[in-house]
Amino acid sequence: MRTVLLGPPGAGKGTHAVDLSREFGIPHISTGDIFREEMKAETELGKLARSYIDGGNLVPDDVTIDIVRGRLKKDDAADGFILDGFPRTIPQAEKLDALLAETGLAIDAAIYLFAPEDVIIQRLSGRRVCKKCAAVFHVVNIPPEKPGVCDRCGGELYRREDDAPEAIRQRMRQYESKTAGLIDYYDAVGRLVRVDAGIAREDTYRLLKRVLADLR
Ligand code: AMP
Numbered sequence: 285m286r287t288v289l290l291g292p293p294g295a296g297k298g299t300h301a302v303d304l305s306r307e308f309g310i311p312h313i314s315t316g317d318i319f320r321e322e323m324k325a326e327t328e329l330g331k332l333a334r335s336y337i338d339g340g341n342l343v344p345d346d347v348t349i350d351i352v353r354g355r356l357k358k359d360d361a362a363d364g365f366i367l368d369g370f371p372r373t374i375p376q377a378e379k380l381d382a383l384l385a386e387t388g389l390a391i392d393a394a395i396y397l398f399a400p401e402d403v404i405i406q407r408l409s410g411r412r413v414c415k416k417c418a419a420v421f422h423v424v425n426i427p428p429e430k431p432g433v434c435d436r437c438g439g440e441l442y443r444r445e446d447d448a449p450e451a452i453r454q455r456m457r458q459y460e461s462k463t464a465g466l467i468d469y470y471d472a473v474g475r476l477v478r479v480d481a482g483i484a485r486e487d488t489y490r491l492l493k494r495v496l497a498d499l500r
Contacts, residue, residue, distance in 0.1 A: 285308065285310055285363070285364035285365075285392060285496060285499050285500055286364050286365060286384070286389065286390070286391050286392050287364070287365070287366050287367065287391070287392060287393050287394070287395060287496070287499070288366075288367040288368075288370070288371065288380075288391055288393075288394045288395070288470075289301055289366060289367065289368045289369075289395050289397060290394055290395065290396045290397065290463075290466055290467065290470070291396055291397035291398060291399070291481060292399070292401075292404055292456065292459045292463075292464075293404065293408060293452070293455045293456070293459060294399070294403075294404035294405070294407040294408040294411070295397035295398065295399050295404065295481045296397055296399075296407070296481050296485065296488060297368045297369060297397060298314055298316070298317070298368055298369075298420060299420050299485070300397070300481075300488065300489055300492055301314065301366045301368040302420075303489060304366055304489075304492060304493070304496060305366055307493065307496075308364075308366075308496055308500070310361075310363065310364040310365055310366060311358075311360045311361055311365050311366070312365075312366050312368060313352070313355055313356075313361070313365050313366065313367050313368065313370070314368040314369050314370075315343075315348055315351060315352065315368075315369045315370040315372075316337075316368070316369045317368075317418060318351055318355070319333040319337060319343060320418070323337070329347070329351075332347065333347075337445070337446055338445040338446055338451065339446075339451060339454060340446050340450070340451035340452065340453070340454030340455040340457075340458065341454065341458060342372060342373070342458055342462060345373055345375050345376055345379075348370065348372075348376060349376060349379045349380075352367075352370055352376075352380065352383075353383055356383065356384075367380075371466060372462065372463045372466075373462045373463065373466075374465055374466065374469060377466055377469050377470075391470070391475055392475070392499050393475055393476075393477050393495065393499055394466070394470035394475050394476050394477070395477045395479055395492065395495060396467055396470075396476055396477065396478050396479065397479055397481035397488070398478060398479070398480065398481060398482070399480075399481040399482035400482050401456070403482050404456075405452060406424075407422065407425065408447050408452050409447065409449065409452065410422045410423040410424050410425065411443070411444065411447050412428070412432075412441040412442065412443060413441065413442060413443075413444055414434035414436065414437060414439040414440070414441055415439050415440045415441070415442055416434065416437050416438075416439030416440070417434060417436055417437040417439055419434055419435070419436045419437070419439075421434070421435075421441060425485070426485075428441060477495050479491045479492055479495065
């Protein structure tokens with residue numbers, strides 16, 4: 285079950301990927317999470333990534349592809365994975381296809397989570413993330429029991445730098461100009477599955493579970 289989750293920032297890719305990963309026992313691979321870990325640890329890669337991410341820009345393809353290549357080689361990804369936030373450009377998608385083809389594999393489905401722009405902006409601007417365990421909350425939609433504190437681990441919640449209004453606008457521009465073309469890319473090879481992400485979270489999740497169950 286080799287899947288990628290597509291869709292604009294704020295569509296809920298990360299939130300649903302965490303749950304699907306647990307439910308189906310396949311790893312959730314998020315390039316955004318990997319970059320944030322590196323940023324937290326202040327590695328060279330983290331510093332480089334931050335110079336793009338905080339302003340809402342994409343990290344260069346070669347850097348991102350190297351990370352995914354390494355991650356897909358790990359044992360836990362042998363029987364499948366959920367890629368979240370990768371690919372984000374056509375060259376990344378082509379490289380991913382080439383990497384998988386080396387071992388006779390391919391992407392089984394590219395799941396496109398679509399939602400209206402006003403819903404997306406409302407989600408991104410109220411999003412809060414745990415500093416410790418990266419769990420995602422929302423001040424209105426998914427409020428933590430105690431404001432500013434993670435329900436899962438007690439860690440401190442913060443607003444991502446790239447969820448600031450100007451960075452959100454830039455991410456939407458980047459999505460339109462560089463990422464949206466992937467919808468046609470996967471549609472052309474009959475791998476695209478569209479899932480409504482503008483409805484209630486549990487309803488979207490139910491649809492997603494059905495898609496993955498069918499693949500299995
Ligand atoms: P995300 O958590 O998926 O929203 O990613 C956060 C940020 O990390 C993005 O806005 C990009 O700056 C960067 N990023 C994540 N994945 C990629 C990718 N596949 N290509 C380039 N930049 C990425």
